[in-house]
Amino acid sequence: MTNIFLRIQNGVKLFSGNADSLEVFNSTVSLAENCAAFQMDVEDEIVYENKTTCYNCRYRRWNSEGFSCYKDFPNIK
Amino acid sequence: MKIFLCIDDTDNIDSKGTGSIAGEIAALIETKGWGACQSITRHQLLVHPDVPYTSHNSSMCFTADLHSDHLEETIEAAIKVLETESAEGSDPGLCVFVPERLTQHQHQELINYGLKAKREVLTKAEAYHLAETLSIHLSEHGGTGQGVIGALAGVGLRLSGNDGRFKGNHKLNSSEQVVTVKKILEGTTLDVVRTQAGLVLDDGEEVTLGDKLKSVFLNHQSALLVESVEVDGRYKWQPCSGSTLKQY
Numbered sequence: 001m002t003n004i005f006l007r008i009q010n011g012v013k014l015f016s017g018n019a020d021s022l023e024v025f026n027s028t029v030s031l032a033e034n035c036a037a038f039q040m041d042v043e044d045e046i047v048y049e050n051k052t053t054c055y056n057c058r059y060r061r062w063n064s065e066g067f068s069c070y071k072d073f074p075n076i077k
Numbered sequence: 078m079k080i081f082l083c084i085d086d087t088d089n090i091d092s093k094g095t096g097s098i099a100g101e102i103a104a105l106i107e108t109k110g111w112g113a114c115q116s117i118t119r120h121q122l123l124v125h126p127d128v129p130y131t132s133h134n135s136s137m138c139f140t141a142d143l144h145s146d147h148l149e150e151t152i153e154a155a156i157k158v159l160e161t162e163s164a165e166g167s168d169p170g171l172c173v174f175v176p177e178r179l180t181q182h183q184h185q186e187l188i189n190y191g192l193k194a195k196r197e198v199l200t201k202a203e204a205y206h207l208a209e210t211l212s213i214h215l216s217e218h219g220g221t222g223q224g225v226i227g228a229l230a231g232v233g234l235r236l237s238g239n240d241g242r243f244k245g246n247h248k249l250n251s252s253e254q255v256v257t258v259k260k261i262l263e264g265t266t267l268d269v270v271r272t273q274a275g276l277v278l279d280d281g282e283e284v285t286l287g288d289k290l291k292s293v294f295l296n297h298q299s300a301l302l303v304e305s306v307e308v309d310g311r312y313k314w315q316p317c318s319g320s321t322l323k324q325y
Contacts, residue, residue: 019320020318020320041132042096043244043245044094044095044119044242045094045132045133047242047291047319047320048319049287049288049289051319058091061131062124062132062134064124
């Protein structure tokens with residue numbers, strides 16, 4: 001699997017994109033639905049209710065441009 | 078007396094959240110009969126490479142009306158909860174603030190610190206210096222103790238009345254999907270239904286709701302943020318999207 005919103009920054013995979021864009025959001029849904037490591041974060045950190053998306057995953061780590069993944073986006077080559 | 082209690086940096090990637098621990102402290106205060114606690118708010122702080130944080134860098138704060146002779150017991154109990162419940166590798170910090178002990182100029186100083194923590198990388202030394210100057214309880218309970226920065230900032234942001242999201246959701250006991258503002262306000266603890274731009278919806282306006290309602294802290298009120306959307310040529314109100322909520 002590949003993803004056009006992922007790039008490498010300082011050796012770390014970084015997802016960036018505007019979550020208001022349906023294309024970007026659906027991309028995080030696709031990543032999460034195909035990810036064996038996905039785990040819903042604690043309620044306080046969830047803003048997209050009832051969605052399986054990287055934005056709701058406890059292994060995403062927010063940064064100023066988007067987020068990285070503690071599991072290194074396991075389904076991305 | 079009214080107090081503000083805020084904690085930060087209590088979790089690791091696999092542990093329970095800081096909000097849960099804040100909830101445990103609040104429940105303990107009420108169980109012991111020391112006072113009544115209000116809702117918990119989550120305050121987003123700066124996300125920056127120079128700031129050590131697990132995944133989101135937020136602190137959790139609540140206010141309580143405390144019987145004044147239980148202040149010290151409350152602080153001691155909160156410390157005990159932090160020491161037993163914080164995750165391995167975390168850097169917990171605790172701040173307890175009694176607003177009546179300070180002037181409004183000093184309140185403003187604390188708010189300024191909170192706002193600064195959303196924009197700049199701050200140090201523990203700065204946090205301790207301000208806490209000492211204002212005679213505010215600030216303490217660390219493991220790891221690097223970095224959590225004192227967010228704990229102090231969270232108090233300032235809660236005091237501002239204009240920052241953060243409330244922990245938990247509002248659940249309206251109604252099977253209807255389209256509900257008036259009046260019914261929403263009567264059926265929840267929400268104070269207001271408004272847009273991000275500041276328009277307060279009248280009681281008779283109808284809102285199309287989802288399962289759960291998340292509120293934000295604006296103008297010292299619990300606010301449901303809604304937006305106007307056009308569907309088949311008609312405008313309707315609906316709760317703002319997750320990306321809007323994420324800004325709070």
